Structure formats: C-alpha cells, structure tokens
Amino acid sequence: MKTAAGFFLLLVLTACSGDSTDPIMEQDGGSEIEFSDFTEKISYCIGLDHSFAAYTIYGSPENKSKFDLNQIEAGMIDYLTGNELRIPFESRDSIFDLYLLSDGSVNEAAISKADASYAIGMEEGYVLVGSLVGRGIDQVVYVDMLVRGVQDGMKTGEPAVSLAEARTEVANYYSKLNLENGRLFLAENAKRDSVITTQSGLQYIVFKEGNGLKPNITDTCIVHYTGRFIDGREFESTIPSQHPAAFTPLGLIPGWQEGLLLMKEGSQYRLFVPNELAYGEKGSGPIEPFSTLVFDIELIKVKRFK
Numbered sequence: 001m002k003t004a005a006g007f008f009l010l011l012v013l014t015a016c017s018g019d020s021t022d023p024i025m026e027q028d029g030g031s032e033i034e035f036s037d038f039t040e041k042i043s044y045c046i047g048l049d050h051s052f053a054a055y056t057i058y059g060s061p062e063n064k065s066k067f068d069l070n071q072i073e074a075g076m077i078d079y080l081t082g083n084e085l086r087i088p089f090e091s092r093d094s095i096f097d098l099y100l101l102s103d104g105s106v107n108e109a110a111i112s113k114a115d116a117s118y119a120i121g122m123e124e125g126y127v128l129v130g131s132l133v134g135r136g137i138d139q140v141v142y143v144d145m146l147v148r149g150v151q152d153g154m155k156t157g158e159p160a161v162s163l164a165e166a167r168t169e170v171a172n173y174y175s176k177l178n179l180e181n182g183r184l185f186l187a188e189n190a191k192r193d194s195v196i197t198t199q200s201g202l203q204y205i206v207f208k209e210g211n212g213l214k215p216n217i218t219d220t221c222i223v224h225y226t227g228r229f230i231d232g233r234e235f236e237s238t239i240p241s242q243h244p245a246a247f248t249p250l251g252l253i254p255g256w257q258e259g260l261l262l263m264k265e266g267s268q269y270r271l272f273v274p275n276e277l278a279y280g281e282k283g284s285g286p287i288e289p290f291s292t293l294v295f296d297i298e299l300i301k302v303k304r305f306k
Contacts, residue, residue, distance in 0.1 A: 033148065033160035042173050043141040045166035047149025048159055050128050051076065055154050058120065066106045068117040073154040075121020077147055080129065085122060092119040134231035135177050175281075175289040182275055182292030185230045189272055202258050203272035212265025213302040217249045221260050222301040228294045235286045244300055253278050256295070263299045271295045 035041040051073070058067045078085055087095070099106050099116040106116070128146075132138040149166075152159040159166070190197050197203045215221050224244050226237040238245050249257045255273030263269055275281075275290045283289040 033145075035145075039140060040142055040145045041161070042169060043143075043145035044149040044152075045161055045169045045173075046128075046132075046141065047146040047151075048153040048161065048163065048166045049149075049170045050124070050131075051150040051153030052163055053153075054120075054124050058117075066100075066113065067120065068113050069154055071114045071117035072121040072124065073151065075118040075123075076125040076128075076150055076154075077121075079122045079125030080147055080150065081143060087115060087118055087122070089122055089126075092123055095119040130233075134229065134233055135174070136181065136231075137177070171289070178288055178290040178292070179275065182230065182290065185292055186272060186274060195272070198258065200254070200258060200277060201274045202255050202277055204259060204262070205270040206267070207270065208266065208268040210264040210266025210268075210299065213304075214264045215249060215260055215299075215302045216305065217257070217261065218305040219248065220303040220305070221247050221249065221299060222303070223247060223260075224298045224300065226296045228296075230292050230294060246303075248305075255293070256297075259295070259297065260299065263297070265299055265302055268296070268298045271297060 033044065035044070054072065054076075055069065057063065058072055059069055075085075075087075077083070079089075095111050095116055096119065099108075099111040101107055106113070129138065132141060149159075153163075161169070186201070186203060189195055189203055194205050195203050196205070222244050223246075224238045226234060226239055228234050247256070247260070249260045252260070253273070255271060255277035258277070259269060259271040259273075271294070273293045273295065275292050278291065278293045279287050279289070281289050283291065287293065
C-alpha cells in the first residue's frame, strides 16, 4: 500500500524534476482584507503558505493534468471547516494506492481524477490541522482567515499578503513558538524523577545502561535512533529500514555529541536537546529554527579511531 507520505514524496520528486515558478511569490499584497489583529493576519498567512506549497506540487507542469486543483481546494476546505466530507476520510490511502502508479502515471479507470484530488485535499487539511495542534495553536487561529488563505494560495491571482511576506510572517511566528514551547517543555520535563539534566542543559533518561565500550569524540558510533519534535511528530528514524547509522561524535550537534559520550555499548537513552544544543536559530531541513528535539538512541557498537 502507498501511504500518504510515500504518495506525496513521489509527487514532490516529480514536480521538482522540471522548472517551476512561484507566480505569486513576488507580487505585492492586495488590499481585499483588512486584518483587525495579528491573529487574523497570521491565520491567513498560515493558510496561504500551506496551500501554495500544495499548489506548486499539484499544479506543476508535470502534475497538473493528473489533478483537479478545485477539488483539492474543496477537500481542504471541507476538512478544515468541518463540513460533511463527500469521500470517507479513512479511504484516502486506498485511493492514493489505486490512483497513482509506481511510474508516476495515474489510473483514472480505477479512481476518478476528482475523487483522487478531493482525497489529496483532505490529506492536506489533515496535515495542516496536525501542525496547528502540535504547536498548540489550533484553538488560536481563526478558521475563516485560515480558509481564506487556503483559497488564495490555490489560485494564481493576487493574495491579500504577498507570499514572500506570508512566509516570513509564518517563519518568524513559528520560531517564537518553538522557542517558547521548548523552554516550557524542558522546564516541566526537568521535574520528572527519571530525567537527568547536565550542566549544558541537555536532559536525558536512561532506559538501559550498557556495559560495553564508551566512545571517545573521534570514534565511530553505530546507532539506531528516532528523532521527534516535542509534540511527538517524528522527523527521522533508522528503525523502519533496520539499517543503523554510523556517526562520529565530533561531527554532530552538541546535544548528540554530549549524549553519545555518556553512553556505553548496549545503552538506550532518550535525549531532550534544547535548541541551542541542536540546530539553533537556523534550523535544518524539516527542523525549524529554535526547535527543541527528542532523540531515542541505542548505541550498538563503538569502533575505535585508528
């Protein structure tokens, strides 16, 4: 079965294989909306940013013939507003599995373009809501402004705020949330009896203490690990592939470096890494600026540097 994640990864790779442009990226914002406060504006910007990312994938030259953008928008809006869904939400994975073939083509004999597109819209809405819930702002944003942003992002016309400004607003807002939520999380986490806090601010739990070699900073460490955000969302793991990773502590973020040097072969730790011991104000890939991170690490083997 194609999971939703696999489905969208294939589409992203397909969309990125050709030239793409952002038709509203540099446009000045319009004057159709008078925002009464910051929450209205950021709600609009979040919707605009998310839906335009979807637009660039499904409306790309490689994919636009495969999908109906109006149906994607409808699926998103119905999910976000709580309207009755015309397709059962739990059927979306099976729809993706039948519609998109492994070579990137689609099977409209099995699933109509309209139904597949609507299912994509539901999934996009689900992902957006999950992001809001994870950040603790699902009860803060204004749904009507979020939906207005979604609608404007799925079109090539002029939005109320330029995409460049919207992305800057969202990035700054999420960075502040990450910083505040991370500090609150670590302060509460430090109160747990099982949590040990080091002088640097790194926190960790020992699930299993090994009795093998303890690594030096230049040794190679063979590990299984899973990385998560503090809301539980996973961003990286070696577990699904069952292929452990090999790292030298010297080349890692400070939190990992310190954590690995505490462990022995056979140990299983959970590290709670403050943003300043992780990727700080710059972030990295899916890891946003100022993100506090959680890593489950099993140190399998230490190979001494020679």
